[in-house]
Amino acid sequence: MSRLLRISLAAIAVSAAVPVYAQSVTITTAGGDYGNAMKEAMWAPAAKELGYDVREETQSDGLAALKMQVTAGAVTTDIIHLGSPEGAQAAAQSLLEPLDYKIIDPNSVPAGAKSDYCYPFDSYGTVMSWSTKTYGENPPKTWAEFWDVAKFPGRRALRANAQDLIEIALLSDGVAPADVYPTLSTPEGLARAIKRLEAIKPNVSVWWTSGAQSAQLLKDGEADLVVTWNGRAQTVKADGGSVDYTFKGSVIGTDCLGVPKGAPNKEAAMKLIAAMTQPARVAKLTDFIAYGPVNPAGYEGGLIPQDRLKTLATAPENVGTSVFSNADWWVKNGEAAQKAFDEMMGR
Amino acid sequence: MTIAADPALAAGARSERRFFLALSLPALVIVGLAAILPILWIIRQSFLTTGGEYTVGNYEKVLSSGLTWSALITTVELSLGTLAFCILLGTPLALALASVRPRVANLLMAFVMLPLWTSILVRTYGWLVLLRRDGLINAALTGSGLTAEPLPLVYNFTGTLIGMVHYMLPLFLLPVYAAMRDIDANLVRASASMGATLGQVIRTVILPLSAGGIFSGSMIVFIYTIGFFITPAVLGGGKVNPLSIRIERTLSTFQDWGSASVLGILLLVLMALVGAMFLVARRLVARNKVGAAHA
Numbered sequence: 001m002s003r004l005l006r007i008s009l010a011a012i013a014v015s016a017a018v019p020v021y022a023q024s025v026t027i028t029t030a031g032g033d034y035g036n037a038m039k040e041a042m043w044a045p046a047a048k049e050l051g052y053d054v055r056e057e058t059q060s061d062g063l064a065a066l067k068m069q070v071t072a073g074a075v076t077t078d079i080i081h082l083g084s085p086e087g088a089q090a091a092a093q094s095l096l097e098p099l100d101y102k103i104i105d106p107n108s109v110p111a112g113a114k115s116d117y118c119y120p121f122d123s124y125g126t127v128m129s130w131s132t133k134t135y136g137e138n139p140p141k142t143w144a145e146f147w148d149v150a151k152f153p154g155r156r157a158l159r160a161n162a163q164d165l166i167e168i169a170l171l172s173d174g175v176a177p178a179d180v181y182p183t184l185s186t187p188e189g190l191a192r193a194i195k196r197l198e199a200i201k202p203n204v205s206v207w208w209t210s211g212a213q214s215a216q217l218l219k220d221g222e223a224d225l226v227v228t229w230n231g232r233a234q235t236v237k238a239d240g241g242s243v244d245y246t247f248k249g250s251v252i253g254t255d256c257l258g259v260p261k262g263a264p265n266k267e268a269a270m271k272l273i274a275a276m277t278q279p280a281r282v283a284k285l286t287d288f289i290a291y292g293p294v295n296p297a298g299y300e301g302g303l304i305p306q307d308r309l310k311t312l313a314t315a316p317e318n319v320g321t322s323v324f325s326n327a328d329w330w331v332k333n334g335e336a337a338q339k340a341f342d343e344m345m346g347r
Numbered sequence: 348m349t350i351a352a353d354p355a356l357a358a359g360a361r362s363e364r365r366f367f368l369a370l371s372l373p374a375l376v377i378v379g380l381a382a383i384l385p386i387l388w389i390i391r392q393s394f395l396t397t398g399g400e401y402t403v404g405n406y407e408k409v410l411s412s413g414l415t416w417s418a419l420i421t422t423v424e425l426s427l428g429t430l431a432f433c434i435l436l437g438t439p440l441a442l443a444l445a446s447v448r449p450r451v452a453n454l455l456m457a458f459v460m461l462p463l464w465t466s467i468l469v470r471t472y473g474w475l476v477l478l479r480r481d482g483l484i485n486a487a488l489t490g491s492g493l494t495a496e497p498l499p500l501v502y503n504f505t506g507t508l509i510g511m512v513h514y515m516l517p518l519f520l521l522p523v524y525a526a527m528r529d530i531d532a533n534l535v536r537a538s539a540s541m542g543a544t545l546g547q548v549i550r551t552v553i554l555p556l557s558a559g560g561i562f563s564g565s566m567i568v569f570i571y572t573i574g575f576f577i578t579p580a581v582l583g584g585g586k587v588n589p590l591s592i593r594i595e596r597t598l599s600t601f602q603d604w605g606s607a608s609v610l611g612i613l614l615l616v617l618m619a620l621v622g623a624m625f626l627v628a629r630r631l632v633a634r635n636k637v638g639a640a641h642a
Binding site: 063207339343 | 585
């Protein structure tokens with residue numbers, strides 16, 4: 001009897017000890033305000049629901065970190081947050097596991113944004129922002145006017161990267177949003193975009209390299225017209241900076257979540273991605289940062305307050321004049337475009 | 348000479364050498380693991396395609412690109428510019444420090460060293476606050492009516508150079524100060540008593556005797572600045588693109604490890620060349636000095 005008691009006690013002890021070892025998942029985000037927003041709105045509540053123990057790592061350059069981990073055969077992260085162009089690039093270099101669409105709902109993403117490797121969950125626009133101190137009630141309204149230095153004198157700041165800028169350059173040159181990628185796919189089209197950028201170059205006082213820097217330039221009044229991401233412009237505006245911006249002609253990009261090839265907890269990672277991107281959670285993300293859900297269900301049922309819709313790139317009324325950044329085009333042509341851009345910068 | 352003559356002493360010297368070699372072994376192992384191995388890895392990487400096959404394509408691609416050469420020129424311009432300002436500002440400062448009373452010198456030295464102990468990132472952003480359009484310096488200039496428009500002090504070559512000189516000045520100063528402090532004060536007095544003017548004393552006594560320190564300082568400045576990244580990245584406004592920034596871009600935008608490795612090797616070769624040039628120049632100067640002393 002006492003032996004049986006001891007065995008059953010041992011059995012109870014073992015079974016009680018097991019749940020202590022919760023499934024652990026490591027997620028790599030960009031950190032900062034954005035990383036915190038993702039934690040608060042998305043993965044922390046999802047982890048609680050699933051009973052996962054989630055560890056966060058931060059990396060400002062997700063793709064480089066991903067490549068380092070996968071090629072070194074020392075993958076420590078289970079989920080990585082990337083821009084969709086980087087996601088497509090990572091997929092092309094087979095750095096990502098295919099998404100498990102048995103766990104993740106494939107119909108939660110509009111057809112144009114779908115990816116087999118990196119799940120797009122939020123969106124932003126590369127927008128035109130301006131100092132209301134300099135332009136008051138009469139800022140440039142189109143990219144053509146942004147380029148018009150005679151009518152709108154002032155210091156410009158652009159990102160030191162071809163991404164989005166070559167699309168914008170063509171928009172400024174009168175190319176219709178739907179024709180941007182067909183035009184860019186011809187050698188003359190790319191040359192036309194680069195030539196357009198070269199024309200504005202003398203009026204560009206800063207070529208910024210990080211989103212934080214672009215926000216600082218706006219805040220300090222270092223530049224009067226800044227091409228930046230809408231979230232950055234919105235943050236400066238909300239902090240009382242004399243800044244405004246428009247989604248007219250914005251280039252819409254998405255960020256996505258992928259699972260590195262050889263991730264230690266692959267299945268748990270897929271489950272966490274599915275849970276953290278539920279409509280209510282991606283809608284909640286907009287409480288913290290103005291990156292609208294890719295999943296249209298995020299806009300349904302009043303999950304997002306009406307007055308916030310105008311700050312979100314994918315909000316129904318904002319999409320009209322914009323171009324969706326085409327990740328596949330960038331994977332195919334990105335290096336040539338960036339090289340042409342860098343050479344233009346060096347001239 | 349006498350050691351070579353006495354076999355017992357020679358054996359003792361040999362065993363002493365072995366002992367010191369053994370003492371430095373752990374350090375050599377660390378250097379081997381932390382410096383030599385990664386360099387070998389980079390060299391191997393530079394001959395690999397993204398698919399992992401051996402190729403010389405990376406070298407062709409990098410060396411035939413105009414971007415590489417303009418980055419190389421920017422790198423050398425930044426290093427030479429920094430060096431020139433360090434010599435212009437640092438040498439008189441070292442002279443002043445070496446000629447005041449030790450207690451005052453120590454106090455002044457603390458002021459020189461203080462920025463050295465501050466993180467380079469903090470200092471670089473500090474310059475941003477001072478130099479930008481509505482920064483302290485421009486506010487003072489336009490406020491006092493000295494200039495009508497704010498000066499373009501940052502997000503360009505000027506701003507980058509200011510940040511780099513500020514970072515390197517203490518590192519230049521230390522060896523120069525050490526060399527000047529060691530000059531026998533009697534030599535200065537002797538030359539003065541024989542009627543040398545201050546300019547002559549500096550030119551014919553102090554500068555030749557501190558040349559070693561100035562060379563060491565210059566070498567430190569040049570070799571350090573060749574690899575500078577943060578300062579041009581933050582203060583250059585995207586317009587100042589030395590090799591270090593080219594490497595970062597090649598890695599982060601293109602994930603092209605092969606080409607980035609080639610650029611890294613280029614940087615290494617540049618450093619080795621400059622280091623060798625300094626060593627040769629130093630030897631020549633030393634020989635001249637000895638020659639002059641004998642003459």
